[in-house]
Amino acid sequence: MFPSYLQAPNSNEIGTFLALDFGGSNARAAVVELKGDGTFMELHRVSRPLSDPITGRELRAPSVNAEELFDFLAEIIQKVLDHSPLSPIISSSIPFPLGFTFSFPYHQRRIGEGLLLNWNKEIKTAGVVGKDVGELLCAALARQGLGSVVRPTAIINDTVATFLTAAYQDSSVDIASIIGTGHNTCYLEPKAPGFDGSLIINTESGNFSAVPETLYDQRLDQQSDTPGEQLFEKKLSGKYLGELFRQIILDFSERGFLDFDFLRHWNQPYSISSKDLSLILTAEDNHSRHLFNIPRAELDIFRRVTLLLFKRSARLVAASLIGVILHQDPHLIKPHTVAIDGSLYEGMPGYAQELTAALSEGLASKSSLVTVKLSAGGSLTGAAIAAALEKLM
Ligand code: GLC
Numbered sequence: 001m002f003p004s005y006l007q008a009p010n011s012n013e014i015g016t017f018l019a020l021d022f023g024g025s026n027a028r029a030a031v032v033e034l035k036g037d038g039t040f041m042e043l044h045r046v047s048r049p050l051s052d053p054i055t056g057r058e059l060r061a062p063s064v065n066a067e068e069l070f071d072f073l074a075e076i077i078q079k080v081l082d083h084s085p086l087s088p089i090i091s092s093s094i095p096f097p098l099g100f101t102f103s104f105p106y107h108q109r110r111i112g113e114g115l116l117l118n119w120n121k122e123i124k125t126a127g128v129v130g131k132d133v134g135e136l137l138c139a140a141l142a143r144q145g146l147g148s149v150v151r152p153t154a155i156i157n158d159t160v161a162t163f164l165t166a167a168y169q170d171s172s173v174d175i176a177s178i179i180g181t182g183h184n185t186c187y188l189e190p191k192a193p194g195f196d197g198s199l200i201i202n203t204e205s206g207n208f209s210a211v212p213e214t215l216y217d218q219r220l221d222q223q224s225d226t227p228g229e230q231l232f233e234k235k236l237s238g239k240y241l242g243e244l245f246r247q248i249i250l251d252f253s254e255r256g257f258l259d260f261d262f263l264r265h266w267n268q269p270y271s272i273s274s275k276d277l278s279l280i281l282t283a284e285d286n287h288s289r290h291l292f293n294i295p296r297a298e299l300d301i302f303r304r305v306t307l308l309l310f311k312r313s314a315r316l317v318a319a320s321l322i323g324v325i326l327h328q329d330p331h332l333i334k335p336h337t338v339a340i341d342g343s344l345y346e347g348m349p350g351y352a353q354e355l356t357a358a359l360s361e362g363l364a365s366k367s368s369l370v371t372v373k374l375s376a377g378g379s380l381t382g383a384a385i386a387a388a389l390e391k392l393m
Helices: 066-083 133-143 158-169 215-223 238-254 262-267 274-282 285-292 296-328 343-347 351-369 379-392
Strands: 014-022 026-036 039-049 096-102 150-156 173-179 183-189 199-202 336-341 370-374
Touching: 014 066, 014 379, 026 066, 026 379, 039 066, 039 379, 066 133, 096 133, 096 158, 096 379, 133 150, 150 158, 150 379, 158 173, 158 183, 158 199, 158 336, 158 379, 173 296, 183 296, 215 238, 238 262, 238 274, 238 296, 238 343, 274 296, 274 343, 296 336, 296 351, 336 343, 343 351, 351 370
Parallel strands: 014 096, 096 150, 173 336, 336 370
Antiparallel strands: 014 026, 026 039, 173 183, 183 199
């Protein structure tokens, strides 16, 4: 439960800010203009994958060090500056404020700091754990010659970025969740101990652990880079659903329930992605059978297993959201709006409906008080709003 050092925005934050987003698959930077009245505009965006199949560069590997990773981020910021209409503004002597969305667990004693506690989502870059990512970014910006041009002022989690972007446009938002490669939720705490007034708290709920486990969950965890950590996330997020599916199908095969030649190719951990699962569900029978070389009867089994995994994922998320809502409002008397972003929620057919159904079941007659809405792509805008809020502190 990490304080974000930020309150909800009031929709009138104004100004032009640099924004950087580092989430695990891509790094992105942009110039964002906040216009007030809940409106904003992204002026220029540069996005780069952390893993480049053409050059073979893999920035998540343990052989890559912190300097290389943060130099890569500074280069992206440089690219944004090269192509943005900011040049006249940044030639002034005041460094340009940058908001940084960093989607990993970190400890923070002030808004501009972020001491990485541990990597997750299978990232292994060396030399970052235990370091302040704000300082690493400042040092990389200095190496890039941008030390006096850009000043990272706010570091936020991606759930907080989603919260800020959604709440900037709709003041009823009081919870935000990511259901994508990873999973996590933040919420507005009305009275945070040690702070005046309300505060957004990053729960890092992906690391919740009090959840019943199957044999497959245990296997996945034991074979992962971080045994015993992120146990909640490992049961439900996009990074892990394909691997859980693979563990289940291999087990069926070992027990003699299924006998596929092609399973020989499935020995590689993480060789099935949640995108593959979505294809298994949605592709025309012939197409997906051809894709995975699956006989008809087995395709039905694959679909059932996939549906069960999605259903369990949505129900676990719903349970944790209900926990947060009842913490905020024990008798559930006020309306709440949950903003959600993430590839699983947005892209997986039927996922959003499963989540709504589970929330309705759990909240029963009070379910009409809770609204869930998609708030896609708020990482960069949220970082800009955080930089704007920091300026007002
Ligand atoms: C992981 C990270 C968390 C992030 C989530 C979604 O759970 O620990 O900080 O919010 O993934 O990206």
